[in-house]
Amino acid sequence: MSDITPPYPDSYSQAEIQEILQLAIASHHTEDELSRQQLWEIASELDISNAVIQSAERDWLERKAVDRQRRSFDLHRRQKFKQKLTKFAIVNTFLVSLNLIAIGTLSWSLYILLFWGLGIALNGWKAYQSGGEAYEKEFQRWSFQNEVKQTVATVWTKLQKTLQA
Template sequence: MDKLYAMEDAQRILQIAIAQETDSGELSHQQLLEIAEELNISPMALQTAEQEWRIMKGKAEDHRLFQRQRLQRLQHQVIRYGIIITFLVVIDFLTPGGTFLGYLGFSLYVALFWGLGLSLKAWRTFQTSGERYERDLNKWRRKRSMQQTLNGVVNRFLGST
C-alpha cells in the first residue's frame, strides 16, 4: 500500500532531499528544469511559479526594509526624547521653588504628554499587519519608487553631459 503525504509534507520532504543533494545549497536553472521535468511539471508552470516567487521575494524585501526604517525612526525619536527630557528635568532641579511633586514641574508634563505620543507611535511601529500598516507600506513604496525614478533621471542627465 502506498503512503500518502499531504502536499505541504511532500514539499518539505523534497526541499530537504534537494538541500542534501546539492553541495553548495544552490541549484542552477538547468537543474531546476530537470527536477521539474522529473516531477511532470511543465516548463511554463515552472516559469510562472518562478515569476510568482520573485514577486513574493520582492514584497518580503519591501516589508523588511520598511520595518527597519520604521524601527530606526522610532529609535531616533526615543533617543531625542531621552535627551530633551533629561535636559528639562535638570533645568527643573536647578530652578528655585518647587511644586507639590518636588522639584519636577513643567518637565513632568512634557515627559508625560510626549511620552504618550511616543508610546502610541511605538505601538503603531510594532504592528505589522492591518489596514493602516498596508496603507503606510503602500505610501512608502510610492515614495521610494518616486525617489528611484528621480535618481535615475538625474543620473542619466548627469551621465550624458
Template sequence: MTTFEPKSLRSYSQDDVQQILQLAIARQADDKDTEFSYEQILEIAAELEISPDSLKLAERDWVVQQGQVQQRKAFDAYRIRRFQKRLGNYAIFNGFFILVDLITGGGISGSLYILLFCGLPVGFDVWNTFQLKGEEYEVAFQKWSRNHQIKKTISTVLNKWFKALQP
C-alpha cells in the first residue's frame, strides 16, 4: 500500500491490524508503569466490536501463556544453576590436578590432558544449557515440567496428609 491512496481504499489483514494497534498502544503508553483496568480493556474491546466472551477467552489464553513463559524462565534458571554447579566442580577438579603438577615440579603438562579430557563434557554442557530452541530443548523442558508437576503434586498430597494428622 502506498501513502497517497485514498482512505476509503485502505484495507488491512488481521495481522496488520493487530500490529498497528500494538504499536499505537505502545506509543500512547510510553511509560511502562501505565496499566489498564479491566473496565478499560472492556471499553477498548467494545469499540473494536469484540464480544465480552471473546475477550474473556483471550484473557484466559493470555494467562495460560504467561504461566508457560514463567515456567520456561524457571526452567532456564534451573539449567543455568545446574551448569554453574558443574562448571564449579570442573574448576575444582582440574585446579586440584594443576596444583599437584605444580607442587611436584613437573609444570602443568600432565594435568593439561585431564583438563582437555574433562573440558569436552563441559563444552557439551555449555551448548546444551544455552541452546534455548529446538527439539532437544523442548524434550528437556517437557521432562523437567513433568518432574516439577510430580514433585508439586507429591508435596501437596503430603502437606494435606500432615495437616490431617496434626491435632
C-alpha cells in the first residue's frame, strides 16, 4: 500500500470546517464531554464573539427542549394507540367468541371487526407518523395544552401556599 496524501486545498467551506473541527475535537479529547468553559475557550480561539456563541448555545438548548417535548408527544400518542388497540382486541375477541358460540360461524362480528379494525389501523398509522403538517398542528396543540396545565398547576400551588400562610 502506498502512503498517498491528498493535496490540501487553499480554502474550506463552512460545512467542511465544521466536519474537520468535529473530527479534531472528537479525537483530541478522550472524555465524552467538554466543559462549558472549554466551549467558550474554543469559540474565543476561533475568534467567535461571546454574543454569537451565547446565541448559538441558547438556540441549541431550545432545540434540545423541543426535541425532548417531541419525544414525549410521540410517546403519548403511541401509548394512546396501544390503549385503543388493547380495547379493540378485548372487545372483538369477546364479540367473535359470542358470535361463534351463538351461531357457530362468523357473521355480524366480522363486520364490527373489519370496520373497527380499519379505524385502529388509521390510528396506528397516525400514531407512528412523525412528520407533516397534521403532525405539527397536533404537536402544537398538545404543547399548548401542556403549558396551560403547568400554568394552572403552578397558580394552584401558589394559591394553596398563600391560603395556608
